[in-house]
Amino acid sequence: MKVLVYSAKDFEIDYLKKANGNRHKLRFVPEALDATTAVMAAGYDAVSIFSNDDASLVVLEILRELGVKYLALRSTGYNNVSIKSAKRIGLKVAYAPEYSPHGIAEHTVGLLLALNRKLVQANAQVNQYNFLIDDLVGFDLYGKTVGIFGTGKIGSILVKVFHAFGCRVLANDLMRNHYLESHYDVEYLPLKEMCKQSDIISINVPLTHETHHIFNAELLGLLKKNAFLINTARGAIVKTKDLLKVLRNGQIQGYAADVYEFERGIYFKxxxxxxxxxxxxxELLAMPNVLLTPHQAFATHEALERIANTTIDNIDCWEEGRSCKNELGYETFVS
Structure with a gap:
């Protein structure tokens, strides 16, 4: 099968080549998929895209007209793909689920620790031979209340980690995880109540119509003044303009994120x-109580290997006419 790999990053190409083993004809291009670059897919059976590519209806229609039949995502999130439209026009779509839950959970904790203990600032100071610690005071995680918004694969790992730190763990999800309740003393609460009680909140839900801008002025206004908000999910779950306002006014202590609402066209460049x-x-980057990383939480050797293997396996299934367990349909999209 001829496959055009959009948004190909240097760090992932070798993993994809190894997983492919010369079975398919892969072409790697750095350009992201959008209405302009879709014409590059002429003559290809399938395309592979990343989380910041545009697979909206207009783009999908162009691909279908060019003869593309399959769309293989190298990501778990698929909010950038119009799944309903793809199904309607006969374009099959598959994703790469659960490739890095531990890596993303670990990065979440790393962001919190770095922000709380001011590790970036401390490193900058000592490199200037300034060994004072007056501005480097943080707080113990032990005994603090942590709110986990979303207790799926990543959120469940974070529950266990923060429980091990000696934190009180609250959670909010559409479905309660009874194992976490019985083994890690998790208390499920309505989102607003969880936000009111938490010293630290971690966002670990997918971006959907319901979660888009859910952390807006109203919800952010419920957070404690000393609270930290950590986002390793999707940038648009937090309304950036409202976030900046509460940060400017000192309504929360700090924000750390691996994602940004308007990262398309900026991140990965x-x-x-x-x-x-x-x-x-x-403005976010200029704030001393904000820590941003460039959507790297997923980027571990283990995760890149799993993404590559899953992507090629999805393409193998299509070529061989087998059922693809990672194929997305409209029912998956709305569930």
Whole structure:
């Protein structure tokens, strides 16, 4: 099968080549999929895309007209794909589920620890031979209340980690995990009540119509003044303009994230020469109580290997006419 791999990153190409084993004809291009670059897929049976590619209805229709039959995602999230439209026009879509729950959970804890104990600031100080600690005071995690928004694969791991730290763990999810309740003393609460009681909140839900901008001015206004908000899910779950307002006013203590609401066209690129024009991101980066990383939480050797193997296996299934367990349909999209 001929496959065009959009948004191909140097760090993932070798993993994909190894998983492929020369079975399929892969072409790697750095360009992201959108309405302009979709024409590059002419003559290909399938395309593979990443989380920041645009697979909206217009783009999917172009691909289908060019003869593309399959869309293989190299990500768990698929909010960038119009699944209903793909099914309607006969384009099959598969994703790569659960490739890095431990890696993302570990990165979440790393962001919290770095923000709380001011590790970035401390490193900058000692590199300037400044060994004072007056501005480096943090707090113990032990005894604090942590709210986990979403107790799926990643959230469940975080429950266990924070329980091990000696934290009181609260949670909110559409479905309660009775194992976590019985073994890790998790208390499920309505989201607003969880936010009111938590010293730390971790966002671990997918981006859907219901979760888009759910952390807006109203919900952010319920957080404690000393609270930390950590987001390793999707940027648009938090309304950036409202977040900046509460940060400016000192209504929360800090924010750490591996994602950003408007990251498309910015993340996964080196813009160090020309800079950026996104005023919201510029303001976030300038704040001393904000820590951002460039959507790297998933990037471990183990995860990249799993993503590559799953992506190629999905393509194998289609070529061989086998059922693909990771194929997405409209029912999956709305569930």
């Amino acid at each position: 080196d813009l160090s020469q020309n800079g950026i024009k996104d005023e919201l991101l510029i």
